[in-house]
Amino acid sequence: AQKITQTQPGMFVQEKEAVTLDCTYDTSDPSYGLFWYKQPSSGEMIFLIYQGSYDQQNATEGRYSLNFQKARKSANLVISASQLGDSAMYFCAMREGDSGGGADGLTFGKGTHLIIQP
């Protein structure tokens, strides 16, 4: 079963509009972190925002905010006032806490290709 599900393969949004990218996750581990990354066509993965499973408040970083609904297991990314430079692939990712006390990798969703139109 997929641990991270992103149901929007592609989205077209008008410049300056707000956009919400969907992400649902599946885990039985009470400790986990949720991350959003942006990948432009150049290929580099750019970290945007993090939400921990124990965090009481939704994370915010500048124009990015995370709508965290723990009971629904969803962690949607909201980008306010979109810009042309926001056009990119966006990945939701999770890291679970039960890794035997060591570092663990990220599990990524399939991504959403966001295109901002002028």
Next chain:
Amino acid sequence: DTEVTQTPKHLVMGMTNKKSLKCEQHMGHRAMYWYKQKAKKPPELMFVYSYEKLSINESVPSRFSPECPNSSLLNLHLHALQPEDSALYLCASSQGVAGDSFTYEQYFGPGTRLTVT
């Protein structure tokens, strides 16, 4: 400074060649990672190093051989690759290596685009 560097940016190699990918970070991170990303797919974890020791190998074929010479460097040695190994290879590093590692973001390098002919 949150920079992870990778060399080379592009690599074309034949199936009989031996080559190496290099990754470097100077953030004092003690966890380092290799991911493989095929076109239009998400990254897939290959290897994890914690404190310079291999801690996770995601059943990667032996033609890929990782090495961590010191806490700042991570190599991926390539030998007898197949055309289907052509992909973007991403290196990442992270501060967390203990049980709270899930709270730390991973910082990625720009990747090496590998083409196997």
